[in-house]
Amino acid sequence: MSPKVAFITGGNGITGSAILEHLVKKTDSTEWSKIIVTSRSPFQAAVEDDRITFVPLDYTQEVQTLIDAMLPACSGVTHAFFSSYIHRDGFEALNVANHGLFKNFLDSLLEVAPNLECCLLQTGGKHYNVHLGPVPSPAREEEPRRDSPIGNFYYQQEDYLFEKQQGATWRWNVVRPEAIIGATPKPNGMNEALTIAFYFIVCKEMGIEAKMPSNKRYWDGHDDASDARLVADLSIWASTHPHAGNQAFNVTNGDYFSWRYMEPRLAAYFGASASSEQTFATPHPTEGGPCLDLSLSQWSQDKRQVWERICHRANLPEASSTWDAGTWAFQDWVFQRTWCATLSMNKAREFGWTGYMDSYKSFTDAFKQLEKQGVLPKSN
Numbered sequence: 299m300s301p302k303v304a305f306i307t308g309g310n311g312i313t314g315s316a317i318l319e320h321l322v323k324k325t326d327s328t329e330w331s332k333i334i335v336t337s338r339s340p341f342q343a344a345v346e347d348d349r350i351t352f353v354p355l356d357y358t359q360e361v362q363t364l365i366d367a368m369l370p371a372c373s374g375v376t377h378a379f380f381s382s383y384i385h386r387d388g389f390e391a392l393n394v395a396n397h398g399l400f401k402n403f404l405d406s407l408l409e410v411a412p413n414l415e416c417c418l419l420q421t422g423g424k425h426y427n428v429h430l431g432p433v434p435s436p437a438r439e440e441e442p443r444r445d446s447p448i449g450n451f452y453y454q455q456e457d458y459l460f461e462k463q464q465g466a467t468w469r470w471n472v473v474r475p476e477a478i479i480g481a482t483p484k485p486n487g488m489n490e491a492l493t494i495a496f497y498f499i500v501c502k503e504m505g506i507e508a509k510m511p512s513n514k515r516y517w518d519g520h521d522d523a524s525d526a527r528l529v530a531d532l533s534i535w536a537s538t539h540p541h542a543g544n545q546a547f548n549v550t551n552g553d554y555f556s557w558r559y560m561e562p563r564l565a566a567y568f569g570a571s572a573s574s575e576q577t578f579a580t581p582h583p584t585e586g587g588p589c590l591d592l593s594l595s596q597w598s599q600d601k602r603q604v605w606e607r608i609c610h611r612a613n614l615p616e617a618s619s620t621w622d623a624g625t626w627a628f629q630d631w632v633f634q635r636t637w638c639a640t641l642s643m644n645k646a647r648e649f650g651w652t653g654y655m656d657s658y659k660s661f662t663d664a665f666k667q668l669e670k671q672g673v674l675p676k677s678n
């Protein structure tokens with residue numbers, strides 16, 4: 299069998315960089331001979347490999363402009379992974395910003411890659427509207443779509459993928475993670491591990507309890523998360539196993555946890571204190587509406603000086619600016635929910651994928667990686 303050629307979009311992002319890292323660390327040139335990476339801004343590679351070619355692309359540009367930039371580097375592409383994303387803090391603005399991005403990607407790809415075998419689109423839990431209100435949990439891939447008045451850009455992306463694949467020889471996959479836990483080479487749109495790390499470190503510095511910035515219903519309930527390395531693993535697996543072709547798969551760590559017990563463990567990693575006996579302002583919020591005892595967006599506004607002091611003392615002056623990489627409003631989206639919204643992993647398992655990850659380890663591995671990158675001071 300001839301070696302495969304990967305095309306990864308969103309190469310500076312939390313997913314694209316993890317897919318790249320997976321291919322570099324776990325495969326060789328007999329399996330994957332070339333890895334083409336694209337991102338909008340200059341490449342900030344976390345890994346090195348002779349197989350990597352970087353092509354900067356902005357998917358808001360005309361398709362012909364993209365085609366011109368992709369030729370000839372991309373003509374041998376066999377497997378494409380779409381992880382480009384424009385973050386906006388408002389859900390309506392998010393739909394508008396991402397409209398057209400995937401269409402331009404696919405239109406240009408199909409013009410330049412005649413040997414395409416699989417095109418994988420990454421979406422996420424928002425497919426099930428987990429961000430908008432209570433939905434059946436754990437959500438299963440086969441559930442009918444839940445339309446909302448504000449729409450959902452993932453449905454447009456999927457529909458375009460399905461439409462273009464009709465009658466073609468290549469396969470499609472859709473991969474749907476929950477909050478992705480990992481470290482990015484540059485600031486990105488949604489980064490739970492980084493954001494809560496800032497919170498714990500600053501609370502410790504201020505000598506205050508790191509109370510869970512959420513509500514009692516969410517804190518008491520159950521949740522899940524998706525390690526970026528697992529998202530990469532499932533993406534490569536699905537795209538290279540023809541029996542898993544033309545299928546959507548959820549991808550999470552495979553365990554469910556309660557923030558009531560997870561949050562104090564994560565706080566302890568940084569030497570901050572948090573309690574599983576925390577009291578909340580609203581003891582039992584009604585299911586469905588948003589509720590936050592503490593908004594991280596607001597909380598973060600006057601903590602920059604504390605962060606700078608920590609970085610200065612840790613001899614990490616360049617980390618001072620990373621405060622702006624905290625994805626505060628995204629974290630408020632997640633923690634304001636008064637419902638549990640998890641994803642089922644049964645389908646991928648039935649198809650033969652065996653990946654899993656302990657979620658505590660997932661968080662602490664990301665913290666360690668961020669420390670290694672000099673984004674966070676060493677915790678001990």
Ligand SMILES: NC(=O)c1ccc[n+]([C@@H]2O[C@H](COP(=O)([O-])OP(=O)(O)OC[C@H]3O[C@@H](n4cnc5c(N)ncnc54)[C@H](OP(=O)(O)O)[C@@H]3O)[C@@H](O)[C@H]2O)c1
Pocket residue numbers: 307308309310311312313314336337338339340355356357358381382383384385420421422423475476477478479482484486487488489490
């Ligand atoms: N992060 C999470 O916690 C999470 C959770 C569930 C689902 N998801 C979903 O996963 C998918 C990928 O998101 P992500 O979090 O991996 O993204 P991300 O880390 O924010 O990275 C986004 C990537 O898209 C690139 N990009 C932005 N605008 C672009 C444009 N106009 N043209 C080309 N590339 C552009 C960025 O390029 P530059 O950085 O180079 O500018 C970056 O490489 C999205 O559908 C997202 O909703 C993410």
